[in-house]
Amino acid sequence: MKKIVALFILAVALFSFFSCEDVDDKSEERYLIVKFKFDADQVRLDNLGQPSILPSENGAQSPNFNAISAHYFELAPNAYTQLGDGTVLYHAPETTEGGEVAIDFDQSIVVKEGEAFLKIPLRLVTQGSYEYVRVSLSYQDYNISVRNNGADYQARLASFVGYNTFINTHFIESNSFPINGNSSQGYWAFALNDFPFATSGQAPTGLTTVPNPIASTSPIPAGSCVVTGKFSKNLVINGNENKDVVVTLSLSINKSFEWQELTTDGKFEPAIGENVLDMGLRGLIPTHSK
Template sequence: MTKTSLIFSTLMGIAMLSCSENEPIENPNAGPRLNITFIMDSEAERLDNLGNPVSVPEGNAAQDPDFEVLGLHFIGLYPNKFTPYDEGVTIASTATTGSGGATAIDFDSEVFFNDELNTLSVPLSYVSTGTYEFFRASIGYQKYGIVYNLEGAETEIPDWPANVDDNIDVDGVVASFLGYNTYIGSYVIDKQTVSVNGNKAQGYFGLETTGEIEGFVLTQLTQGEAPQTTVPNPIDDTSPVPEGSCVVTGQFPSALVIPQNATDDINVEIVISINQSFEWEDGNGNGKYEPLLGETVVDMGTRGVFPSVVD
C-alpha cells in the first residue's frame, strides 16, 4: 500500500468559552498529528489466536488474498499487557446500531482503507500523554481477490457448455465481515450488490465472479459462513478481548511515547499479516479452492498485527 492520508473526523465535544468576535478561535486540527498507516503484508509472520507462529494444518489449504479494502470499527492504544480491553486509549470508534435487533457494528459507519487511502491522521492533542506498548484494532470488514477452480461447474452451473472443460482457475472477489455482529443494509462485492437489511454474525461472506470463458458469460454470486476467524492476541492470558470479536492485538518493538506538548508528528505503521489468511478445507489435497465440489472456507481472519514507530 502507498502512504497517503485519510483524515478521520470525529466530534470531540470541543467547547469555546468567552470568545469575542475579534478573538481568534483555535483550530483543534492544527499542530502535530498522530499518523497511523495500515499495510497488508502477505510476507508477515502467520500467527494463531495466541500470537504463536503457525502453518496451515494438514487437510487444509490456503492462499494470500489480493487485498482491496480494510474496514475498521475500533482503534486503541494500551500501556501494557495488563491493561484491560475496555481501559485503553481510544483513537477511533465507529457507530453501532440496533436496527437489526441485537446491537451490531454499523457497516456503513466503519473507517475504510485501501491502496490509495491507508493512513488515519488525528491531532496529537486528542491523544492522552503516555507510553503505550500495545496496539489494538477491531477489524469489521475485508474485501479482496482470490483464485478458485471451477471443477464441478458441469453439474453445478446452469447452461455450462458441454465442450468447455470446467477445470479452470478463475478470479473471484470476496467481501467478508469479521466483526462480532454487523448490521448490513447492502454491500457491493465487485459488480453485484447484495441486500441484507439485517445483522450478520462474524464469518459471513459473499463471493462473486464475473467474466467470460470461451464465449460463456459466467456470473456467480454465493454467500457463506466461515466457522472460525483467527484473531491474534499475544496477551490473551492477561488482557483477553471480547469473545467473538475480531479485535487483533500487536506489540510495539519499542513502546510508542506520546509526550506532553509535542511539536512534531508521530508516525506509526501497522503491518497486518495476510499470510495464507484465506483458508479452506482441501478435500482432494490438490491445493486448489473448489467450492463447486463442496470445499468450504474454514478461516478468513488476519494472521498477525505488527505495529512500529517510524521516522
C-alpha cells in the same frame, strides 16, 4: 541614503515574514495518523500469537487485498492493560436496527493500503508510553483464486470478520448482496471477475483467528476481532511533538483465507462443497514514526 532605507525596509519585511512563518509552523495542528499495511511474508500466528502451521486437511491462500476496515482502535501501556482501559481513540458507529447491537457497515471507514484510516489531533491523545496496539478488524475486500471444473478463475471477496455487522446491501463490482439485517462474524460473499457468477456463505462460529499475544494477562471477548500487536519500541506521546506521528499497522495475510479441502490440491473449489473456515488476519506488527 535611499538605498540604505530600502535595504532596511526589506530586512524588516523578511524578518517579519519568517517570524510569522515560524509562529504559524509552531501553531500548526499535529496528528496521530493510522495506516494499514498487508504482508504475505509476515509470520502466520494463531490466537495466542504463536507461529501457526496450516493443518494438512485445509487449504489456504494469501489474498491480494483491495481494502480494509476496523471499528475499534486502542493504545495500551503494557501487557496488563485490560481491553478498554488503555487510550481508546476510535469506536465506529453501531446500530440496533437489525436487533442486537452491530457495526453499522454503511458508516464504516474503508481504506486501501497506505491510506489514512484515522487522523486524530495529538492534543486529544493521552500522554504516555504505549507498548501495544489493539485494533478490531471488521471488513476485508480482497482477490482470491477459485477453481471450478478444472479451470482457475479470479474472484473478489467481501469478508465480514467483526463481531456482528448490520448490512443493508453490499456490492462486489456490479453484484449486489441485499442483507437488510445483521450478519455474524464470518459472513462472506464473492463474485467471479468477468463471469456472471456470485455467491455467499458463512464460516463456522468460533473459527476466525484473532491473534492476541497477551491473552494470558489481557484477554479479549470470544467472537471479537480485536487483534493485538506490540511495538518494537514504545510509542511515547509527550505533548511536545513538532510533526505528525504515523502508526502503521502491518497485518499478516500469510495464508489468511482458509478452507476445508475435499480435493487436496491447494485450490479453493466451492462448487464441490469446499467451505470457508477462517478469514482472520494472522498477526499485527505495529510501527511508528515521529
